[in-house]
Amino acid sequence: MNQNKYPWVKELGCKPCCELKPKIKIKNLSLSYGKRQIFEDINLEINTGCVTGIIGPSACGKSSFISCLNRMIEVVPSAKVSGDVLIDGKSIFDSRLDLNELRKKVGIVFQEPTPLPLSIESNIILPLKEHKFDHISERVEKALRDVGLWNEVKNILKEPANYLSGGQKQRLCMARTIALGPEIILMDEPCSSLDPISTDVVEKLIHDLKGKYTIIIITHNLAQARRVCDFVATFWYDGEKEIGQIIEFGRCIDIFENPKNKIVQDYVGGLKG
Amino acid sequence: MERMTKFLAWLSAGILLLILVLMVQDIFVNSLRHFDFSFLSQDPLSGGRKGGIFPIIISTLLILGVCMIVIVPMGLGTALFLSEYSDEHPKVVHIVRKALEILSGVPSIVFGLFGNALFCVFLGFGFSIWSGGLTLAIMSMPLFIRTVEEGIRTIPKNYRLVPLSLGLGRTTTIRSIIIPYALPFVIVGGVLSIGRSLAETAALIFTSGYVDRMPESLSDSGRALSIHIYDLTMNVPGGDTNAYKTAMVLIVLIFITNGLFTIVLKTWYKKRIIL
Ligand SMILES: Nc1ncnc2c1ncn2[C@@H]1O[C@H](COP(=O)(O)OP(=O)(O)O)[C@@H](O)[C@H]1O
Ligand SMILES: [Mg+2]
Numbered sequence: 157m158n159q160n161k162y163p164w165v166k167e168l169g170c171k172p173c174c175e176l177k178p179k180i181k182i183k184n185l186s187l188s189y190g191k192r193q194i195f196e197d198i199n200l201e202i203n204t205g206c207v208t209g210i211i212g213p214s215a216c217g218k219s220s221f222i223s224c225l226n227r228m229i230e231v232v233p234s235a236k237v238s239g240d241v242l243i244d245g246k247s248i249f250d251s252r253l254d255l256n257e258l259r260k261k262v263g264i265v266f267q268e269p270t271p272l273p274l275s276i277e278s279n280i281i282l283p284l285k286e287h288k289f290d291h292i293s294e295r296v297e298k299a300l301r302d303v304g305l306w307n308e309v310k311n312i313l314k315e316p317a318n319y320l321s322g323g324q325k326q327r328l329c330m331a332r333t334i335a336l337g338p339e340i341i342l343m344d345e346p347c348s349s350l351d352p353i354s355t356d357v358v359e360k361l362i363h364d365l366k367g368k369y370t371i372i373i374i375t376h377n378l379a380q381a382r383r384v385c386d387f388v389a390t391f392w393y394d395g396e397k398e399i400g401q402i403i404e405f406g407r408c409i410d411i412f413e414n415p416k417n418k419i420v421q422d423y424v425g426g427l428k429g
Numbered sequence: 430m431e432r433m434t435k436f437l438a439w440l441s442a443g444i445l446l447l448i449l450v451l452m453v454q455d456i457f458v459n460s461l462r463h464f465d466f467s468f469l470s471q472d473p474l475s476g477g478r479k480g481g482i483f484p485i486i487i488s489t490l491l492i493l494g495v496c497m498i499v500i501v502p503m504g505l506g507t508a509l510f511l512s513e514y515s516d517e518h519p520k521v522v523h524i525v526r527k528a529l530e531i532l533s534g535v536p537s538i539v540f541g542l543f544g545n546a547l548f549c550v551f552l553g554f555g556f557s558i559w560s561g562g563l564t565l566a567i568m569s570m571p572l573f574i575r576t577v578e579e580g581i582r583t584i585p586k587n588y589r590l591v592p593l594s595l596g597l598g599r600t601t602t603i604r605s606i607i608i609p610y611a612l613p614f615v616i617v618g619g620v621l622s623i624g625r626s627l628a629e630t631a632a633l634i635f636t637s638g639y640v641d642r643m644p645e646s647l648s649d650s651g652r653a654l655s656i657h658i659y660d661l662t663m664n665v666p667g668g669d670t671n672a673y674k675t676a677m678v679l680i681v682l683i684f685i686t687n688g689l690f691t692i693v694l695k696t697w698y699k700k701r702i703i704l
Contacts, residue, residue: 256596
């Protein structure tokens with residue numbers, strides 16, 4: 157299976173839940189904001205059920221990159237995307253595709269916790285109803301249990317979500333995303349505004365979600381990437397060409413223990429970035 | 430220099446406050462001397478010189494009611510259109526916005542004449558509470574819409590991104606996120622419009638008219654407080670005292686609306702938006 161492309165497949169280090177079958181194929185993806193090119197011709201395959209980390213310094217285009225995958229990039233009027241993204245072999249840019257369905261399938265958790273100004277339960281109920289799910293209250297409970305929030309909030313479900321702490325809010329946002337039964341979950345530095353304990357909870361959660369969902373996580377925290385990821389893509393800003401690019405992609409172990417690229421060697425060795 | 434600036438700032442604020450105090454004092458002193466609560470419950474007698482203003486208060490409230498019933502849904506709808514659909518229909522939004530700007534600069538007497546032509550004559554409502562309320566609604570609409578729209582524009586970016594990222598349709602987003610967020614601004618806009626409407630005479634003379642009996646229905650003519658004051662001062666010799674008393678009632682009414690809605694807003698903010 158893809159042995160030539162992925163030489164590490166032989167000594168497979170991934171968890172069994174993580175299939176080496178690409179879920180997302182990114183082909184020659186380029187993005188510019190107005191005249192400014194952010195990245196160009198990115199090619200990447202994301203494996204089914206795996207956690208793929210995206211690391212790299214600030215402002216090299218990581219957030220912009222993942223927001224192409226659920227087409228949230230389109231809210232920026234100046235953004236121009238070219239190339240293609242295939243999910244299960246189907247292009248997400250197909251004009252027949254229902255954008256709301258795509259975003260249900262490809263959930264996102266933002267950097268800042270972003271509960272809506274509704275009650276705790278309504279934050280999950282509203283999207284469930286919108287997507288015509290049944291057994292709403294069971295699903296709410298299940299999602300909240302999955303993120304380990306149920307016991308903390310089961311008696312205050314009708315209170316405003318904004319009353320929760322930062323870590324609780326972020327887990328509520330994850331519950332809201334997984335309640336919709338996505339196939340892919342994008343996370344943009346989900347722990348960067350959380351305290352260490354909440355971070356720990358979120359990392360455990362990512363471990364639990366692995367296998368059920370294909371996860372792409374941006375993180376600044378290299379130790380965290382090392383703990384949670386199966387694969388890692390390193391983004392870097394090329395000062396000469398003035399664009400971001402992926403300088404190395406591979407198994408998490410390889411990127412951290414045995415990187416081929418000199419910049420990555422220095423970066424994970426803590427010398428750069 | 431610093432002290433000069435501070436002094437000037439204090440001075441202008443002080444003068445403003447002084448004028449307000451003097452005005453309120455003048456009105457209250459002049460009316461409280463003869464005030465009696467029966468003034469609120471009696472019909473006016475001999476052109477308003479004697480008796481009370483009961484039917485006039487009722488007419489005023491009815492006119493305001495009609496005005497609010499029209500202005501809230503229409504104004505909110507337009508504000509939503511301007512804020513939510515400006516990307517899709519930039520031309521239409523631009524035209525509507527310009528039209529509102531022009532409307533807000535039109536003197537109220539013109540609204541009065543237009544309201545008379547449209548509601549009283551063309552639509553056949555005659556001199557009536559309906560015509561008055563609708564005219565006030567048109568007149569206050571630009572102010573109301575601007576208040577609500579500017580409020581909606583302060584919505585945090587996340588409250589727009591998150592619904593999109595969850596695949597929520599626009600209807601759901603508007604109904605569940607944007608309208609609840611806009612409601613406090615609807616209240617503020619409503620209070621401003623009520624204030625403006627209570628003060629209005631020119632737009633009402635030709636629309637709701639100046640019959641000072643109790644209106645039998647919304648299709649009946651009714652005299653608003655401001656018109657009563659105007660009429661007593663200008664056309665009724667010896668009407669000054671009652672004009673003062675009516676003015677006091679008007680001012681108290683404005684205080685009450687402001688106070689009431691401030692309370693509503695505060696509890697609201699505590700419960701829903703902040704934190
Ligand atoms: N909406 C936008 N419009 C214009 N430029 C943007 C926008 N969002 C991000 N950028 C620019 O694109 C570059 C990449 O940003 P981003 O994707 O947020 O990087 P990262 O997530 O790696 O920090 C940055 O230089 C940033 O200034
Ligand atoms: Mg980012």
